[in-house]
Amino acid sequence: MISLAILLPVFGALALLLIGNRDEAKDGFIRNLTLGVSMATFGVTLALWATFDQSVTAPAFQFVERLPWIPAFGIEYYVGIDGLSLMLIVLTGFLTPIALLTSWESIEHKVKEFSIFMLMLEAAMIGVFASLDLFLFYIFWDILLIPMYFLIGIWGYDQRLYAAIKFILYTLAGSVLMLIAIIGLSWMHHAATGAYSFDVLELYALDIPYSTQYWCFLAFALAFAIKVPLFPFHTWLPDAHVQAPTPGSVILAGVLLKMGGFGLIRFAFPLFPEAAAYFAPFIATLSVIAIVYGALIAMVQPDMKKLVAYSSVSHMGFVVLGIAAMNVEGVQGASYQMLAHGVSTGGLFALVGMMSDRRHTRLISEYGGIKTVMPRLTAAFLIITLSSVGLPGMNGFVGEFLIMLGAFGWDPRFVVGAGLGVILSAVYMLWMFQRVFYGKVTNAHNRDLPDLSFREWAIIGPLVAMAVVMGVLPNLFLKPMEPAVRSIVERVQAHQPDSHAAADSGAASMEGH
Amino acid sequence: MTTYSFDAVIPIVCVTLAGLVVMLAEAFRGRGEKMPLGGLAVIGLVGAAASSVLLWNRNATSFGVVTADNFALFLNLVLVAVGLMTVLITAQTADRDKLPAGEFYATALFALVGMMLMVQASDLLVMFLALETMSIAVYVMTGIRREAVNGTEAAFKYFLLGAFASAFFLYGVAFLYGTTGSTSLDRIGTIVASQAMAPNPLVLMAVGMLLVGFAFKVAAVPFHMWSPDAYEGAPAVVTGFMSTGVKAAAIAGFTRVFLSALEPMIGYWAPALWVIAAATMVLGTVVGVQQTSIKRMLAYSSIAHGGYLLLGLLAGSDVGKASILFYLAAYALTNLGAFGIIALLGSYSRDNDNLRDYAGLWHSHPVLATLMALFLLSLGGFPPTAGFIAKWYVFSAAIGAGYYWLAIIGFLSSVVSVYFYLRIVVMMFMTDRDARPVPAPVTGIALAGLALSLAGVLYLGVLPSQVIEWAQASVATIF
Numbered sequence: 001m002i003s004l005a006i007l008l009p010v011f012g013a014l015a016l017l018l019i020g021n022r023d024e025a026k027d028g029f030i031r032n033l034t035l036g037v038s039m040a041t042f043g044v045t046l047a048l049w050a051t052f053d054q055s056v057t058a059p060a061f062q063f064v065e066r067l068p069w070i071p072a073f074g075i076e077y078y079v080g081i082d083g084l085s086l087m088l089i090v091l092t093g094f095l096t097p098i099a100l101l102t103s104w105e106s107i108e109h110k111v112k113e114f115s116i117f118m119l120m121l122e123a124a125m126i127g128v129f130a131s132l133d134l135f136l137f138y139i140f141w142d143i144l145l146i147p148m149y150f151l152i153g154i155w156g157y158d159q160r161l162y163a164a165i166k167f168i169l170y171t172l173a174g175s176v177l178m179l180i181a182i183i184g185l186s187w188m189h190h191a192a193t194g195a196y197s198f199d200v201l202e203l204y205a206l207d208i209p210y211s212t213q214y215w216c217f218l219a220f221a222l223a224f225a226i227k228v229p230l231f232p233f234h235t236w237l238p239d240a241h242v243q244a245p246t247p248g249s250v251i252l253a254g255v256l257l258k259m260g261g262f263g264l265i266r267f268a269f270p271l272f273p274e275a276a277a278y279f280a281p282f283i284a285t286l287s288v289i290a291i292v293y294g295a296l297i298a299m300v301q302p303d304m305k306k307l308v309a310y311s312s313v314s315h316m317g318f319v320v321l322g323i324a325a326m327n328v329e330g331v332q333g334a335s336y337q338m339l340a341h342g343v344s345t346g347g348l349f350a351l352v353g354m355m356s357d358r359r360h361t362r363l364i365s366e367y368g369g370i371k372t373v374m375p376r377l378t379a380a381f382l383i384i385t386l387s388s389v390g391l392p393g394m395n396g397f398v399g400e401f402l403i404m405l406g407a408f409g410w411d412p413r414f415v416v417g418a419g420l421g422v423i424l425s426a427v428y429m430l431w432m433f434q435r436v437f438y439g440k441v442t443n444a445h446n447r448d449l450p451d452l453s454f455r456e457w458a459i460i461g462p463l464v465a466m467a468v469v470m471g472v473l474p475n476l477f478l479k480p481m482e483p484a485v486r487s488i489v490e491r492v493q494a495h496q497p498d499s500h501a502a503a504d505s506g507a508a509s510m511e512g513h
Numbered sequence: 514m515t516t517y518s519f520d521a522v523i524p525i526v527c528v529t530l531a532g533l534v535v536m537l538a539e540a541f542r543g544r545g546e547k548m549p550l551g552g553l554a555v556i557g558l559v560g561a562a563a564s565s566v567l568l569w570n571r572n573a574t575s576f577g578v579v580t581a582d583n584f585a586l587f588l589n590l591v592l593v594a595v596g597l598m599t600v601l602i603t604a605q606t607a608d609r610d611k612l613p614a615g616e617f618y619a620t621a622l623f624a625l626v627g628m629m630l631m632v633q634a635s636d637l638l639v640m641f642l643a644l645e646t647m648s649i650a651v652y653v654m655t656g657i658r659r660e661a662v663n664g665t666e667a668a669f670k671y672f673l674l675g676a677f678a679s680a681f682f683l684y685g686v687a688f689l690y691g692t693t694g695s696t697s698l699d700r701i702g703t704i705v706a707s708q709a710m711a712p713n714p715l716v717l718m719a720v721g722m723l724l725v726g727f728a729f730k731v732a733a734v735p736f737h738m739w740s741p742d743a744y745e746g747a748p749a750v751v752t753g754f755m756s757t758g759v760k761a762a763a764i765a766g767f768t769r770v771f772l773s774a775l776e777p778m779i780g781y782w783a784p785a786l787w788v789i790a791a792a793t794m795v796l797g798t799v800v801g802v803q804q805t806s807i808k809r810m811l812a813y814s815s816i817a818h819g820g821y822l823l824l825g826l827l828a829g830s831d832v833g834k835a836s837i838l839f840y841l842a843a844y845a846l847t848n849l850g851a852f853g854i855i856a857l858l859g860s861y862s863r864d865n866d867n868l869r870d871y872a873g874l875w876h877s878h879p880v881l882a883t884l885m886a887l888f889l890l891s892l893g894g895f896p897p898t899a900g901f902i903a904k905w906y907v908f909s910a911a912i913g914a915g916y917y918w919l920a921i922i923g924f925l926s927s928v929v930s931v932y933f934y935l936r937i938v939v940m941m942f943m944t945d946r947d948a949r950p951v952p953a954p955v956t957g958i959a960l961a962g963l964a965l966s967l968a969g970v971l972y973l974g975v976l977p978s979q980v981i982e983w984a985q986a987s988v989a990t991i992f
Contacts, residue, residue, distance in 0.1 A: 070977060145895070149935075153939065187912060
């Protein structure tokens with residue numbers, strides 16, 4: 001069934017390739033077909049969730065499919081999901097149709113090619129989350145860069161070429177070092193057992209000397225830190241986000257950044273637990289810097305899209321902090337924060353895109369008093385803003401709270417910085433909201449902007465609903481993830497008995513909230 | 514094993530006969546008469562491919578100097594693919610460029626004869642013969658457009674430097690003969706192995722000389738100076754031909770000599786090769802970034818790819834040797850596709866190989882632009898193309914042999930190379946077409962060639978396991 005979720009978009013893209021559309025007469029049909037394919041894929045991901053076994057006795061990885069691919073090197077097509085990847089796959093399925101809808105009026109030329117790239121992107125994202133073979137994982141990880149590169153480079157704004165090249169080179173530089181470490185792991189497995197393997201679960205069991213772990217962890221962590229992006233590797237992100245077309249930004253912020261966090265949880269920490277224990281305080285320090293620095297930079301941005309981009313740096317800092325804490329609360333919080341950030345930041349980019357579709361500017365100073373012109377958009381923007389700043393009862397709160405709980409159990413000093421970030425996020429988001437929506441309409445161009453259209457309701461409605469549902473019923477999402485998170489945390493802690501053992505008492509079931 | 518027969522030379526004979534027939538046909542051709550010369554070449558190549566397949570696993574030897582082990586046969590097939598692609602592309606460009614078709618096909622076939630003999634030679638003198646056959650034919654092909662000034666210049670430069678390198682190679686053979694009394698690789702290997710602890714200084718000199726000779730043909734730094742000029746001056750079809758065929762033959766000879774006869778001396782030549790490989794990868798990519806001519810850019814890219822191939826050679830293990838074979842197959846298909854497109858977009862008066870000429874190609878030639886993008890992504894090593902699997906394979910061999918730093922240098926240089934491949938993609942897809950004339954549309958047989966090459970690139974990228982197994986089988990039984 002996972003293969004179906006990967007193959008549906010691939011077949012959709014191939015079908016689109018066969019449709020002749022030189023005079024762009026079939027744009028409407030292509031848009032509908034693409035949306036249909038992505039909705040069907042979303043349906044498959046929901047079916048995965050519905051049939052996912054959440055009982056205590058359930059196997060860790062479900063829906064496993066494995067086929068030999070390059071048997072000479074033990075490389076397999078090996079996919080399977082636990083609760084963590086399940087949730088991220090559902091997020092991918094959820095955000096792709098929304099991103100496609102945001103493109104319907106902003107992408108006007110080469111619609112067919114655009115749709116092909118979006119579907120390729122979706123397939124690769126699901127593949128990244130579902131792969132249990134490191135080689136396969138790397139392939140999906142790398143394939144993904146190509147459609148994103150074209151999306152930014154062809155349909156982006158003025159500085160798109162620079163942003164696209166920077167995006168691909170940054171990511172690639174990190175990931176090739178990871179590939180070296182992956183190859184090294186397969187050779188270590190060969191040395192230990194006489195057979196090559198890229199199977200993550202088998203590689204978990206490998207006994208790797210500390211000095212090797214040190215370098216391999218650095219290589220993996222660098223690749224993921226660039227993707228997250230963690231300070232100081234974040235400089236590609238504002239460029240890519242600001243220059244990407246709205247659907248690109250939604251996917252980039254909504255799903256692509258999560259691959260970094262997912263990689264840290266699934267690969268970097270459990271594969272190299274001793275090295276992870278050594279580096280965790282450094283990573284946590286960087287993440288606290290990212291939280292505060294991202295917030296401060298966001299505060300002074302004149303451009304709404306850039307502001308949201310830097311707020312991503314800050315929010316993803318929380319995710320990394322939770323992972324570095326490596327206790328159940330922290331990692332649960334990090335996973336939850338990834339989902340919440342996908343919804344709220346995806347929503348913010350979609351809303352900013354709607355405003356920029358109308359006015360062709362994203363400068364805060366060009367707006368003001370929008371509340372009286374577009375009350376419905378304002379309401380949606382307010383809800384998403386509040387969810388982004390972590391108002392209790394909204395989705396942002398749960399993740400940040402759990403992360404801080406986890407970090408407090410590990411090392412309270414980091415919580416101070418993170419707490420500062422929470423306050424700052426309220427400052428920059430609400431300040432932007434105030435400048436854009438409140439007051440009098442100062443700019444004559446803004447006087448008769450139309451409010452949300454039906455299509456835009458279809459975009460923002462589900463996002464607003466999710467922001468509330470995730471805030472009110474967090475257990476719906478936390479429960480499937482818990483066994484996965486627990487087993488990873490236990491695996492890591494088993495290798496570092498001194499530092500983390502105490503923090504796990506009274507583990508984070510969310511019943512108390 | 515020791516039964517002498519003609520079997521091992523059959524693939525070479527097929528191509529030689531085709532070359533002779535084409536030459537005779539050309540000589541007796543009436544003025545203006547049309548002849549399917551390309552078809553004759555294809556027949557010869559198919560014969561070579563078929564006989565190579567039939568000889569598989571037979572380990573035939575002829576005259577004690579030509580061997581048809583699987584290693585050579587695998588490369589024969591790669592070389593046949595190189596020849597076929599060249600013929601298919603030339604079918605469309607020969608008239609346009611006013612190339613003398615008969616001479617062109619005959620020369621290309623004789624070059625292929627040299628290359629096949631080079632991969633099959635088990636004797637240094639035969640290898641030298643092969644090297645010269647190949648080189649002289651390729652010098653001629655480089656300058657085949659006599660009215661093009663830079664083509665003539667390129668051919669002359671290539672010839673002068675090439676002759677110099679051949680002399681180095683021959684000196685190396687002479688020194689080895691002087692110390693061991695033989696030019697047979699087996700015999701040399703035995704004697705060199707017996708004195709590996711305290712080698713004769715003459716043997717060391719011979720190793721150095723042979724290293725220079727091969728490094729020149731592979732276009733490894735610092736012996737690469739000829740290649741950007743030769744690649745830029747030659748017609749694009751020829752550039753594609755020599756950047757893949759010559760490189761494949763040279764690497765094959767390099768591998769055979771250094772990993773069989775001279776393997777006992779690995780402690781002496783490995784450090785030198787380490788430096789050469791690192792310099793080749795770094796210089797190829799860093800200088801490639803600054804180029805504005807696409808042919809020149811891909812010339813530097815092909816230097817860098819030579820560096821990656823040397824990684825496999827340096828690793829020396831079975832994985833390394835098999836990775837060289839796979840890499841050569843993947844690289845040949847990809848590079849021929851890319852140069853094929855460059856050739857098709859040129860015209861008689863202008864090569865159209867400046868970066869600016871590719872602006873907006875996507876809008877005027879969507880299919881060609883997409884094919885070119887895929888070939889470039891393969892050269893850059895992106896999945897799901899052949900380039901990725903090939904790169905993973907050689908780097909895996911290097912890491913397995915403990916060359917971590919070289920692997921890191923190689924991977925980072927490949928990231929830099931992605932930058933210049935993407936410059937072409939940016940031009941094609943993300944820049945608007947300016948007022949330059951639109952090149953003629955591409956049809957028929959050349960497009961079929963490109964499609965085949967793309968099919969190969971994707972096949973090796975998505976389902977590589979069969980070819981990997983053949984590559985492994987090719988090195989399992991020999992040296």
